[in-house]
Amino acid sequence: MDTKELKKYLKRITVRNVENADVEVENYSPLEMIGKGRQGAVFKFTDGICVKVFGNEEDCEREYYALLLGQHTNLFPKVYAKGPDYIAMEMINGVDLREYLQSQPLTKELSAKLIEMLITFKEIGFERIDHHKRQIFIQPDGNLKVIDVARTVWRDRVYPYPRKLLTSLGEDYKAMFLEHVQELAPELYEEWQHYIRMEELSRQIYENVLNEYRESRKDQLKIKSKKLLTTNDEVKYKISLEGLMHKVFKEEWVKTMLAIGYDPEKVMKKIDEYWDQYERTERTKFVIKGKVVENPKQTESEDEKSNKKNKWNKIEKNKKQIPRRRIR
Incomplete structure (x- = not known):
């Protein structure tokens, strides 16, 4: 086969x-x-x-290999030429x-030919029968x-019975085909039924x-x-509740100020200044070792302050009474 003209046309065809989904095709050639x-x-x-033009070279090689396996039979189309991404x-x-x-x-004769097709697949070395x-x-x-x-071909795992064929036939023709298989090839029928049951069990x-x-x-x-x-x-609850109120107040304040017509940046700056001031002066509670206590600096009694002062004065007095060593 002379492929010069074919190659000229294929340069104007793009398959992606x-x-x-099915491939996308751009065809600027005269080929239909x-x-x-x-x-x-x-x-x-x-x-x-x-001519079949493929979206990638791997699929082209794969189909070409499968077609070559069956060229000596009447089941496959004859191959005339091959390129990196096409097969004529x-x-x-x-x-x-x-x-x-x-x-x-679906006659018994047609079912017999379908079984013979599967036999040919097996004989020529296909993995998926x-x-x-x-x-x-x-x-x-x-x-x-x-x-x-x-x-x-080039399959690691396949169904051990013609699941695709049976499923594509539909329920009625599937049942009819299996009846024909049971009559024409009883052992094959029993094996297929076994694998069908195993598939159902696997799904269960x-x-x-x-x-x-899930449970x-x-x-x-x-x-x-x-x-x-x-x-x-x-x-944690008090901290979370305070944070929640802070967020709600801030969001609603922003909405209100923006509705009035204030500049958004100035509004945000004012809010941040307010909360900084609030945290510095208004918050009086601290978390110490998992407990909420009042700020010691703000709750210290006058007696406690006096005791601390007396204790400090005593320490200073004792320091003065300690004899100093003369350094020679």
């Missing part, structure tokens, strides 16, 4: 990944965009060839399974083709663990939150 998804956008190059491949026509089931029944119904196309001859296979265990954690956190929070309480401590 968007978190949890025929679809897009989370990883990239697909453009029609010729009647039989399309066979155009897949037909109807995707999602659209097909809107007007046609699963696929969404919108990525499965039914060809005019009845055979299947799959697209968007990047997520089937998770909910129980989460509920226990534990709630109990811990009740204990820790007591550190924030102040009303049961007289000293």
